[in-house]
Amino acid sequence: MAHDWAGKTLGIDFGTSNSAAGVAVAGKPYLIPIEQGAPTLPTSVFFGVGASQMSMGSAANRALIAGEEGRYMRALKSVLGTSLMGEMRMFLGEKMNFYDIIGAFLSQVKSRAEAQCHQIFDYVLSGRPVRFHSADEDRNARAEADLVECYMRAGFKDLRFLVEPEAAALASGVPRGPGLSLIVDIGGGTSDFCVFRMADGIEVLANSGIRMGGTNFDKRLSLDHVMPLLGKGALIRNEMGKGAMATPNSLFQKLATWEQIPFLYAGDVKRDVAKMVRLAVEPKPMERLFEVLDMEL
Template sequence: MTTQQSKTLAIDFGTSNSACAIIDNGIVRRIPMERESETLPTAVFFPASRGGMRIGSAAGQALIDGDEGRYMRALKSALGTPLLNEARLIGGKRRSISDIITAFLAELKARAETATGAHFTKALSGRPVRFHSKDDARDAQAETDLRACYLAAGFEAVDFMYEPEAAALASAGAAASGDIGLIVDIGGGTSDFSVFEMHGTQVKILASHGIRLGGTNFDHAVSMSHVMEHLGHGSELERELGDGRLPVPSSIFVDLATWEKIPFLYTQDTRRMVKQMLPLAVEAQKLGRLENVLVDELGHDLAFAVERGKIAANATGARSQIEMGLIEKGLAAQITEGSLNAALSTYGDQIRNAAMETLVRAQTAPQQIKSVVFVGGSSLMGMVSREMATLCPTSQQDYGEAFTAVVDGLALATQT
């Protein structure tokens, strides 16, 4: 890096991936966070015995290698919820998710300072338009929580900018004066939308809107519809006394399909509950697989398998399978483009309706949209592009910088 660097660090702290950038001599410079990569997974791993917290790909590699410890992902989803400040024994020490987010942000700051030679006192952080769709108090609390984490991580001040509005700044170069565009930012935890209009080279935001829905919800839906039946979801238990049967409680499967809740299933109480159900299970083999997942702590391995299956099926005519061989040799769940679309069908409606609401707030008709700009990894789902083609049939679809548009726009905003 050279001179004239901004002292403000732009940070896209995402549910699934994070990135940092600065303005260096008037140019956006993304800061490599690991192995020259401009993004890194928002994931952490705490070894069971010794060693410090690992983040990003190193955290995922520890999970793949079968190292003993605690893997955690989708930390951002806990902001504004009671789960954020619940202390649990993690890596030999009682920690809350708030503590872990703080440590993660501190590591981003340290790596950015090492890479640039600068000292960053201020952060400009992206945030979704809505952390929580319909709860204003919880939405405000989420920003308060995140601000506290930034300050505890060593920043003296932090400002926030809506992520789709940052993406609009980064997308301005491809638009002509007078053009109206729609940003569709589907991340790991939220879906955000901004309608923008170009005035010369300046971006004017006409309206922004968002809902709490993202890639982790897609994973959850696929897991519940394709995988959990193989672990006993929907099966029954014989009554200990009397005739008839009872359903296996669904809550454990719901949590196992939820990224941020997986680490908290590995308790003696949960394992004991499943062990007590086994002798009563009508389909004991399936419930035995659930027990294996909990005892061997395979929840995240299963979630990654679901994610891979979802991505593989996201193609015209695609047919794949969700591999579960770690649980039982040869075990797999079939997934096709059709079954994927069926699992996500209600989400498509929500995304289209949220985008339409953004257009209404912007007082803009769908046919006025020149281009729809897709941002965030989950915007690459075919379901999303189909819904936007239905809503804005005359617009062009642009996938330019889906993974870095937000951090680029945040860096540009540090100049103002």
């Protein structure tokens, strides 16, 4: 369907770690201050106990650091294309899934941009990684469809995508002339690459990307240095008979993955960990783990 995109289009970079929004003003890009005069905001949300709406960005980070009671979530983009998107959980007294949460986040970005620009944005030009998932075409297609659904829930009527390294190439200011240029965009969840040259305009020769970024390094540090203090690798005695086995690795993989942490606060997980505390050869690390889950730390 043909639309009049001029003047009604908001550019959004929905990032794993940070997000931004902008418009074209007299042919030049302008980043909209959508949070406290800043051109970017953290891609994080917080659902406080007793709150009527979620906090986002720096407000969500402050709530976490202050130790407020509630659920903190970040790296939301990493969930796109996974089975977690449709899983329902209770937030703010109602059942929500990641379509609802990401849609609400993007809706806030839209509303803040509209308030700053004093106009309504019906359409969105969204950045996207070259590949959401490194080697799985079905999951890549599903991730893009998930993001489209989230933008529709945010209130946009239609959208177009621009792969992130190509957007960076357009904004790079590389002068015209012979020779090739390479954009390297290492993000929170993905790393993208674009080979291009400038002639009469930008000529993109190749785009590629992998699902590896800053959150992978966070996770590796957490697994290697934090999770052993919470029982990773600890021995749990068998309930019947002799012998012992190591704690399930999947538990610590999830606890070290930002977008999966809130799902470990469920009652059945806490009951399983409480049993591990009783059967642990060395109870102290497992006691720490139970406290982290029970207090939602």
